[in-house]
Amino acid sequence: MSALGHVVLVGLPGSGKSTVAPILAGRLGRGLVDTDADVEKRLGMSVERVFSELGEARFRAEERHTAEAALNSSEPLVIAAGGGLIAQRGAIEILERHATLVCLDADDAHLVDRLGGDGAVRPLLAGSPHESLRHLRAVRSAAHSHAHVHIRTDGRTPEEVADRVAAALSGSVRVATAHPYLVRVGAGVLDSVAEQVPPTARRVAVIADEAVSTVAEHLASRLRLADVTVTVMAIPGGEDAKRWSVAGALLERCSDAGLERDDCIVAVGGGTVGDLAGLVAATYLRGIAWVVVPTTLLAMVDSAVGGKTGVNLRRGKNLAGVFWQPCAVLCDPTVLETVSQRSFRSAFAEIVKSSMVGGSDLTELVERRLHAGLERDPDALVELVRGCCELKAGVVAGDERESGRRAILNYGHTVGHAVEVLTGLGAGLDHGEAVAFGMRVAGALSIVESGCPTADIAHQDELLDACGLTERPRLAPDEIAGHLGLDKKARGGVARWVLLRRRGEPVMGIVVEPTAVIRALTQAGVA
Ligand SMILES: NC(=O)c1ccc[n+]([C@@H]2O[C@H](COP(=O)([O-])OP(=O)(O)OC[C@H]3O[C@@H](n4cnc5c(N)ncnc54)[C@H](O)[C@@H]3O)[C@@H](O)[C@H]2O)c1
Structure with a gap:
């Protein structure tokens, strides 16, 4: 089994899972399982007929059986997960533990278009597809936010989407904590910051070492392109930043910026700013998501991974803090050019x-x-x-x-x-x-x-x-x-x-x- 485990594509109907999965499987040299296609083959009828003749419960049981068999395979696979699979009780937890989840998404208008417009025949979209999609999005967004990578598919061909997914996974390291996450390593990975921020995040606070303000601005511009409201909070880096009072001031700034539970912090800097911003993420509203962008080599090889956050006290290092795992780590060695x-x-x-x-x-x-x-x-x-x-x-x-x-x-x-x-x-x-x-x-x-x-x-x-x-x-x-x-x-x-x-x-x-x-x-x- 490769370090990433199976790769499971999730997303709303029309997001392109079944189209992209075989292309991705080819790119990654892996076998393919499409849960819908597998159920259709086993029962000898289309998904629509299974729904109308055998009922949704039967379909869900078959879908789950297929997914579990695929997850148990020792050969790493690409799995296109039927849209409703992740909505089943406990399914998302099993999937995120055993696989790397990639969520494909697009605007509702694109999704409806891909499904054949208002005459869409998918069972769960009967009636008004626009209305049904809005409902499905609301119901499934919590499960989708568990995905390790979020790829937009609007305006991209299936081949381009597969390339993006392959690029996100290639050379990434998976940290299999209770909520696993990816460490993406390579030149250019910062361009993909929006793929790593939970899709629920409408506001992001970029807490950045002043020494890397250009990196922070670059990240902010990529996030703004994805329609995220960004507040950059620049602070002087170094050991003096790791103080309770600095963390407190940043918490107030997050509050002033209107960050809510589903929003996110992006920590940009060396180990000091990472430890500090992680503590802010861990304590703001009792904990919100955070992404780490280490900008020193020390932070890349050590402090950015593992979720130790904290500040120093007068008597010693790191004497106050909590464990709070990030949702992604982005290591781009080109940012090291300016490191002393x-x-x-x-x-x-x-x-x-x-x-x-x-x-x-x-x-x-x-x-x-x-x-x-x-x-x-x-x-x-x-x-x-x-x-x-x-x-x-x-x-x-x-x-x-x-x-x-x-x-x-x-x-x-x-x-x-x-x-x-x-x-x-x-x-x-x-x-x-x-x-x-x-x-x-x-x-x-x-x-x-x-x-x-x-x-x-x-x-x-x-x-x-x-x-x-x-x-x-x-x-x-x-x-x-x-x-x-x-x-x-x-x-x-x-x-x-x-x-x-x-x-x-x-x-x-x-x-x-x-x-x-x-x-x-x-x-x-x-x-
Ligand atoms: N959380 C953990 O698991 C963990 C593990 C190891 C170390 N740490 C902590 O990490 C800290 C040390 O981290 P560090 O060595 O990265 O120190 P640091 O954050 O102080 O960074 C070193 C200096 O480099 C500057 N800087 C950062 N990125 C730069 C860039 N790209 N270009 C130019 N200048 C840049 C900073 O402003 C600072 O002056 C310590 O506080 C240590 O306790 C934490």
Whole structure:
């Protein structure tokens, strides 16, 4: 099964599911199931006759049986779902869990036209098709909003629609959380922002780092083309943005802009603006949809995926926040052209971290593409972003709220967060630099505490050196050690460490003697 699972086309009658599905199946090299056609074949009569002779209930049962059989297939398929399937109780939840849902849509006038005008013969459109469509749209819009991608079909040929769907899916990573979502990676993906915002959203607040105002304006113009009312809220990025008061001011601005429950926030910036805007999305009206557009490499390879949102408190990093998954993440490496060399390089701490805790595929990818990535080679960056997102997607899907394995992603962060705070949030070592130092400490501890081969840690440190991540904090070891108990993962004031048994085999929840911590800090070379 491919990472995206089955692709299911949903949408109102006339949206083009049955026409587009075979073309898409050809583009993707997949088998095809059309639930209506399958039912017609099995019962030997048209859908209209099934409705009139056997009744709608029988049709729905047959339709559901077909869909379940298709979803159980081990071969990834393109499935054209009969329009009423998603309206069946529990169906949308099953579909979104097992498949990537693509919703096709067009104006009612187009739909009626495609169905043959006012003489439309579809059973559910008998009488006045315009009236019936309006009713169906209202009834099914909640289910359609679960789709992972929304493609307009008005003014496009079926081939063009299939191309758009294929482009949306190619190279995307699926994060299979309770409400799964896609991470789209590639040059130009920002042009498709309207395809990722829930169709119910009439207003969008673009919360953007001032440093990327052109990116924010580009997104706003694409959304306006889709008839969405957009308010751009620019704020200075950086660690100072991650404050409760800034979140509060943004909440007031969302309220002033008239955002409602079905509306959406688009977060545009690095990890700081992402964490902050995510918290705003999670708390505004008790939670509205949000899309993340990361604009630093660090945000692309780490913070944009996984739904951790939050702000800092005086005593530490990220001490207030919630888990709130986005509905999509759009990573366009071309926005990285303006990122400072320091920020760019810092992201490699998270890339090296991912390769230390992840599987062999990612290790191999990082070894192969690290140097080209450091040179900002666009293809290498796409591969590295995708590889790191795949690791994170897999870990997060199994442990959305970090009650277990997700903690492996905190390798290097126990010391990293302490160092960020102690050197002055936003003024001293930045997140990546601090995590790189934290990995050196965790590496040294791994050799002693969890038997990690020395060569694995020596190699980790060489990779960090190759990335230019050689900063050491000007702090005394006991000063850092004294701060570790404030970490979110600490219990009873005692830090719980993520260490390595070997590269690719992390262990969590390790308690380490204070003297051993001081030794490791000294060995890692506090300045
Ligand atoms: N939520 C998570 O899972 C998670 C994971 C890792 C890190 N984080 C958080 O992420 C933050 C670090 O993120 P970051 O490194 O992206 O920092 P950042 O958001 O501060 O961005 C770094 C700097 O780059 C600027 N910038 C952003 N995009 C730019 C662009 N395209 N061109 C030019 N300048 C640009 C910003 O204004 C800022 O000055 C930390 O607060 C960390 O705690 C969160």
